[in-house]
Amino acid sequence: MSETKDPRPPGEESGPRKAKMNLNRLEMPKQAPEVRRNNFDEVATGYTYEMAMEEASRCIQCKKRNCQQGCPVNIDIPDFIRLLQQKDIPGASRILKAKTSLPGICGRVCPQELQCENSCTLNKKGAPVAIGRLERFIADWERTQGTVSTPEIAPSTGKRVAVVGSGPSGLTVASDLAIRGHEVTMFEALHVAGGVLMYGIPEFRLPKGIVQREVRYVASLGVDIRLDTVIGINYSLDELLNTRYHAVYLATGAGLPMFLRVPGENLNMVYSANEFLTRTNLMKAYLYPDTATPVKMGKRVAVIGGGNVAMDSARCAVRLGAREVYVIYRRTRAEMPARLEEVENAEEEGIQFHFLCSPTAFISDGRNNVAAMELLRMRLGEPDASGRRRPVPIPGSEYAMDIDTAVISLGTSPNPLISSTTPDLETSRRGTVITDEQGKTSKARVWAGGDIVSGGATVISAMGEGRRAASAIHEYLSQ
Ligand SMILES: Cc1cc2nc3c(=O)[nH]c(=O)nc-3n(C[C@H](O)[C@H](O)[C@H](O)COP(=O)(O)OP(=O)(O)OC[C@H]3O[C@@H](n4cnc5c(N)ncnc54)[C@H](O)[C@@H]3O)c2cc1C
Numbered sequence: 001m002s003e004t005k006d007p008r009p010p011g012e013e014s015g016p017r018k019a020k021m022n023l024n025r026l027e028m029p030k031q032a033p034e035v036r037r038n039n040f041d042e043v044a045t046g047y048t049y050e051m052a053m054e055e056a057s058r059c060i061q062c063k064k065r066n067c068q069q070g071c072p073v074n075i076d077i078p079d080f081i082r083l084l085q086q087k088d089i090p091g092a093s094r095i096l097k098a099k100t101s102l103p104g105i106c107g108r109v110c111p112q113e114l115q116c117e118n119s120c121t122l123n124k125k126g127a128p129v130a131i132g133r134l135e136r137f138i139a140d141w142e143r144t145q146g147t148v149s150t151p152e153i154a155p156s157t158g159k160r161v162a163v164v165g166s167g168p169s170g171l172t173v174a175s176d177l178a179i180r181g182h183e184v185t186m187f188e189a190l191h192v193a194g195g196v197l198m199y200g201i202p203e204f205r206l207p208k209g210i211v212q213r214e215v216r217y218v219a220s221l222g223v224d225i226r227l228d229t230v231i232g233i234n235y236s237l238d239e240l241l242n243t244r245y246h247a248v249y250l251a252t253g254a255g256l257p258m259f260l261r262v263p264g265e266n267l268n269m270v271y272s273a274n275e276f277l278t279r280t281n282l283m284k285a286y287l288y289p290d291t292a293t294p295v296k297m298g299k300r301v302a303v304i305g306g307g308n309v310a311m312d313s314a315r316c317a318v319r320l321g322a323r324e325v326y327v328i329y330r331r332t333r334a335e336m337p338a339r340l341e342e343v344e345n346a347e348e349e350g351i352q353f354h355f356l357c358s359p360t361a362f363i364s365d366g367r368n369n370v371a372a373m374e375l376l377r378m379r380l381g382e383p384d385a386s387g388r389r390r391p392v393p394i395p396g397s398e399y400a401m402d403i404d405t406a407v408i409s410l411g412t413s414p415n416p417l418i419s420s421t422t423p424d425l426e427t428s429r430r431g432t433v434i435t436d437e438q439g440k441t442s443k444a445r446v447w448a449g450g451d452i453v454s455g456g457a458t459v460i461s462a463m464g465e466g467r468r469a470a471s472a473i474h475e476y477l478s479q
Contacts, residue, residue, distance in 0.1 A: 023126035026055045028133050033348040037318050040203045040286050043345060044108075047130075052137040056084035059129045062121050067131060070119030072464030073172075075099045077116055077131055084134060093138050094149045100463065101175040101218055102168060104143070104210045105197060107136025110460045111339050143213060153221065154181035159477040162187060162245040163223075164231045164418070167195020168459045169450025170251035171218050172466030173473070178221040180474050185245075186223055189230040192282070195253055196451075197459070199282035200274075202312050204319070205342075208281075232417035237425070237446065247445045247473050250433060251466065254412040254451035260304065264362030265408070267370040269298060273305070273313045273409035280316045298404030299323040302373055304359060305409030306336040311343060313407045314351045322405070325351045330358040330378050330391040356380070358391065360398065362406060373401050414452045430455055439469030447473055 029045045030036075036043050047055060059081040067077040076095050083092040096103045112118075112132035120128035142148060159182045163170045166188040174184045192198050194211045219225055231237060231252075240248050257272035259265055276295065279285045283293035301317040303310050306329035317325045327346070329336060332355045336343060347353070356378045365371035377397035380389035419427045426434045426442035432455045439447040449465030451457060 021060060021122065021125060022058045023122065025058070025127035025130055026051050028130070033350070036204065037349050040319055042207050043204050046140055047133055047137045049141075052084065052134060052141075053087065055130050056081050056134055058122065059085070060121065066119035066121065067116040067129075070116045071099075072115065072460045073099050073467055075116075075135075080138070081129065081131070081134060084138070089138060089141050090147065090149055093142050094151075096135060096138060097149055097151060099467075101171060101221075102214045102459075102463065103135050104139030104214055105168065105206065106460060106463075107132050107134075107139055108206050108210070109197075109201060111458060113340065115460065139210075139214075143210070148217065148220070150217075150220065151179050153179055156183070157181040157477060159183065159246045160185070160244055161473060161477075162240045162248045163251060164237075164240075164248065165189075165195060165251035165253055165450070165452075166193035166215070166225060167251060167253050167450060167462060168197065169253075169462035169466040170195070170249065171215065172463040173249045173251065173447075173449070173470045174223040175218045175221050176467060176470035177473060178218075178223050180470075182474070182477060184223045186218075186225045187229045187231050187235075188225065188227050189252075190282070191227055193225050193227065195251075199278045200309065200312070202277070202281050202316055203286075204315070205312065230417070232421045237418055237422045237443075241445055245445075246477060247447065249439075249466075249469055249473065250418060250441070250446065250448035250452055251450045251462070252415060252418060252452050254414045254432075254454075254456045256413045256415045256431075257408065258410045258412060259408055260359060260410065262359060262361050264364060264370065267362050267364055268368050269296065269370045269404060270362055270406045270408065273303075273309045273407050274412065276313055276407045277309070277316065280320065286316075286320060295320065297322060300326075300403045301405040301407065302326045302328050302359075302401065302403045303407045303409055304328045305411075306331065306338060307409065307411070308338045308342060309411075310407075310409040311338045311346050313409050315342075315346055315349060317405070317407070318349050318351060326401070326403070327351055327353045328357060328359065328373075328375070329353065329355055331380065331388060332356060335380075335388045354401075356391065358393070359406075363400070370403060370406055373403050373406065375399055375401060412451075412456055414455070437468070438472035439465055440472060445476075 080092040080095040116131045117128040163174045163186040174186050178184045193215045197211045257274045279295040284291040285295035288294040301322040303314040314325045357375045359373045361374040362370045363372040377394045378391040381392040384390040414431045433448040439449045447469040449469045450462035
């Protein structure tokens with residue numbers, strides 16, 4: 001019998017040799033588009049146990065851990081998948097939890113295709129191992145079993161840290177520092193913890209029960225979460241530093257919406273994506289009148305923008321009953337910043353994409369409601385600072401489109417509340433807080449990370465910055 005050649009590249013082999021490299025990545029079951037258009041239930045329903053085992057068996061356990069290096073929080077990916085292959089799910093969960101407190105969230109919304117999965121050896125040959133889906137499977141399995149694996153908490157250091165903001169960055173710092181024995185208080189302006197995970201990303205992509213379970217997990221590590229407390233109003237940053245806390249981590253995100261600054265933008269039924277999504281997701285307007293907050297919406301909805309926020313807004317509009325939903329984007333599909341998976345989901349749900357055009361005005365129906373939009377066609381020019389080709393207006397190409405609702409989704413910037421009440425906190429022209437590599441700000445004993453520093457990025461990068469800052473804060477407190 002002839003020997004099967006080891007499929008792993010030289011230097012990447014370890015453990016028992018596999019007979020064959022399996023390039024057939026297992027798809028995750030999803031609700032059919034015509035069904036999910038009418039509900040807010042989760043679109044992707046997750047792997048079954050058998051599916052997870054089959055997908056895990058595709059991992060060839062490379063010695064060189066490219067996938068791990070591709071993960072901003074450096075999860076020991078080959079190790080957790082090896083334990084899955086051995087059917088040791090609690091063991092796999094312990095490996096995950098050593099590096100992330102939010103596996104159910106990351107498994108659902110991280111752009112794995114650009115990170116760990118992009119670096120997977122199988123990606124060079126075909127389809128990478130579905131690392132994100134396996135991470136999600138482990139978190140969901142733990143939830144359904146009612147088991148929770150918690151790391152060991154170090155003895156109390158007697159040091160107190162305030163974390164401002166309870167999004168993924170704040171949750172990561174809080175758990176990392178609590179595990180190291182520090183007393184952590186997390187202040188959150190809203191009535192519920194979780195940041196964008198609660199008020200922005202819709203239920204059908206990230207169920208709120210999953211977010212709250214992971215928030216409770218962070219609380220179970222000893223973190224004291226104080227809701228309805230706005231730093232900059234209820235307490236200033238200096239008050240936190242001067243009264244009780246040895247260090248502060250700022251993770252207040254970037255919740256201030258940007259606008260087009262064109263005529264008619266203040267007409268009724270022209271929303272910022274923030275308001276539209278907060279009403280829909282945080283305040284659960286899709287259950288109105290069983291909930292207190294409605295979201296008024298017409299039948300022809302234009303969503304302006306091409307990122308994840310635009311996709312979420314458009315897909316919420318479909319589910320809230322819009323007859324036609326248009327995504328208006330000034331570049332082409334290839335330049336869209338949204339995750340490809342979400343663009344494909346939106347297309348399947350019947351959302352119409354209008355590329356290479358940009359609104360120049362919103363037109364009133366005479367009673368202060370938006371009735372139409374004027375647009376200008378674009379062509380792609382030379383690449384700009386982002387590396388993407390710049391949209392260039394085509395003179396004389398104006399045209400109009402009838403709409404009755406618009407959702408502006410052009411990005412956000414940090415809320416200036418804390419910086420405006422803290423004169424010695426250095427910020428950029430864009431309003432982001434300036435830090436060094438470890439998240440240290442210009443102000444003594446204050447670190448920052450996540451969207452307040454980046455101006456808007458991803459859940460996992462906000463967590464990665466939190467992890468680095470937690471190490472720096474710990475080092476400072478240990479002196
Ligand atoms: C609609 C939408 C969809 C997205 N989809 C994805 C996705 O699919 N994948 C992905 O990786 N990323 C996605 N992102 C980006 C991602 O959610 C953010 O990068 C991430 O949440 C940033 O985390 P953060 O902890 O820095 O801030 P946030 O999540 O914004 O949390 C900040 C928290 O601080 C609180 N806060 C603000 N000011 C104060 C104050 N003065 N005092 C006390 N509390 C305060 C806020 O209420 C909030 O709870 C999306 C963003 C949006 C808006």
